[in-house]
Amino acid sequence: MFDATRVPWNDIRDQVEFPTRLFVNGSWVQGSGDALTLVSPRNGENLATIETASVADVDLAVQSAREAFESRIWSGLAPRERGQIMMAFAQNVHDHAEELALMISLEMGKPVSEALQTELRAVVNCLRWYGEAADKIVDEVPVTAPGSLALVTREAAGVVAAIVPWNFPLTMTAWKLGPSLVAGNSVVLKPDEHTSASALMLGKLAFDAGIPAGVLNVVPGYGRVAGRALAEHHDVDVLTFTGSTGVGRALLEYSAQSNGKRVWLELGGKTPSVVLEDADFVQAVTSSAQGCFYNMGQMCTAASRLLVPEHLLEQAVEIATEVAKSMSPSDPMDLASANGSLVSATHLERVRGFVDRAKASGTRIYEAELSSELAADGSYFAPVVAVVDPTHELAQNEVFGPVLAVIPYRSEEEALEIANGTEYGLASVLWTQNLTKAHELSRKLRSGVVWVNCFEEGDMTIPFGGVKGSGFGRDKSLHAIEKFTDLKTTWIQL
Ligand code: NAD
DSSP states (O other), X not given: OOOGGGSOHHHHHHHOOOOOSEEETTEEEOOOSOOEEEEOTTTOOEEEEEOOOOHHHHHHHHHHXXXXXXXXXXXXXXXXXXXXXXXXXXXXXXXXXXXXXXXXXXXXXXXXXXXXXXXXXXXXXXXXXXHHHTTOOOOBOOOOOTTEEEEEEEEEOSEEEEEOOSSSHHHHHHHXXXXXXXXXXXXXXXXXXXXXXXXXXXXXXXXXXXXXTTTEEEOOOOIIIIIHHHHHOTTOOEEEEESOHHHHHHHHHHHXXXXXXXXXXXXXXXXXXXXXXXXXXXXXXXXXXXXXXXXXXXXXXXXXXXXXXXXXXXXXXXXXXXXXXXXXXXXXXXXXXXXXXXSOHHHXXXXXXXXXXXXXXXXXXXXXXXXXXSOTTSOOOOOEEEEOOTTSHHXXXXXXXXXXXXXXESSHHHHHHHHTOSSOOSEEEEEOSOHHHHHHHHHHSOSSEEEESSSSOOOXXXXXXXXXXXXXXXXXXXXXXXXXXXXXXXXXXO
């Protein structure tokens, strides 16, 4: 769909304007919260000063969403018409993909080619997929006794608040907007502090494509102010969230203390990649390490634990270390870059803290080298391979950085126990040539997704989400629409 090598990035860089105000009811409006500075982790450059939403601004955005919903200007459209406008929205994103990709890359440090060819492609595909699905959904007429007719119909829930993170900022947003908008809801989107500008631009593109004023409002702001105000708002019907497990739990409390709105949580992960004796070992270890270091490990599904038979440990470390070297970061604007920077200096300190503690406790650590050409003010970190036991913090906690924990196991039973032995349950990976084992073990892995002999494969048709501390509810697929709709039963006595 996109080819980053054909884009005149420097010209776009000169032209691109970072939106700085809130987008509410179809207009740019002033935010009365404390302004936030967008600092590029690529080189410490100040990109823009963004106005943020105060509690009062969030209230206005929710009111605007409520009025749009009750007016039925969107919720009352024929599904086919909504679908056509969603397709126009997708096309508008497609036509502005290069600016959006550049913004994301500068905001959060991923390679600009990745931002365009992977992230924007996913966003356009997602919006198109839900646009196409709009009039393909059917309601139910259950069988009942003669003399009665029962209808089970789906209705939009009302006002949806979406709070999203920065790691795949527009993909995570599209996963929320696709199903909630196509079902007829109005939305208030709170992007992450680091990726506010690209989210604001997305809101404007939706409006320009024909999504009516008030149906999609974007309120940049601080999590503890704007995010919390949305979660505590009495007129929000559904809260959908992607982010950390700690914040997810706080949102459940805010809901309980306000109107008991339903909350959907896509949270953290600690994906185990289990390599069995009969696997294609080189492929399994290589793909797992790549799956850990990709996007600088800032992925909820990052394959951050590699479980290998004990006697193959040294071989695994050797292969993983080679992958680490090949994925060492370079300037995100360099089209050959396999990895960019971490999201911020604060996050860099956090990731470094994990590795420093491991070193101090005598853990075997292999670090790739950082190029001396990288901007000194950038948040760069070289991938790390560590050999640990299953109780080590690198094997238990989500680092959200390019740190691979290699864990030896002695039996398949032990491998399974280690794989399931964290608080998370988002995704698991299994490598084996044995079909029976693939089936048996994938059933025993406690996670929302299991990849067998591959990593991160998927399609819009399949649901995505976790169990245990990784949350509940599913993004993607037609199942996601269930989160944003209510079933209405109408019983007619004939
Ligand atoms: P985070 O939880 O700190 O922030 C996510 C969002 O929540 C941001 O918009 C932030 O402003 C907001 N927020 C923060 N505190 C809040 C509060 N008290 N009330 C309301 N909103 C608040 O997460 P992060 O560090 O930005 O993102 C990384 C996390 O996201 C990781 O744990 C990662 O695994 C997870 N993640 C999960 C998935 C998934 O689909 N399961 C996908 C991507 C990322």
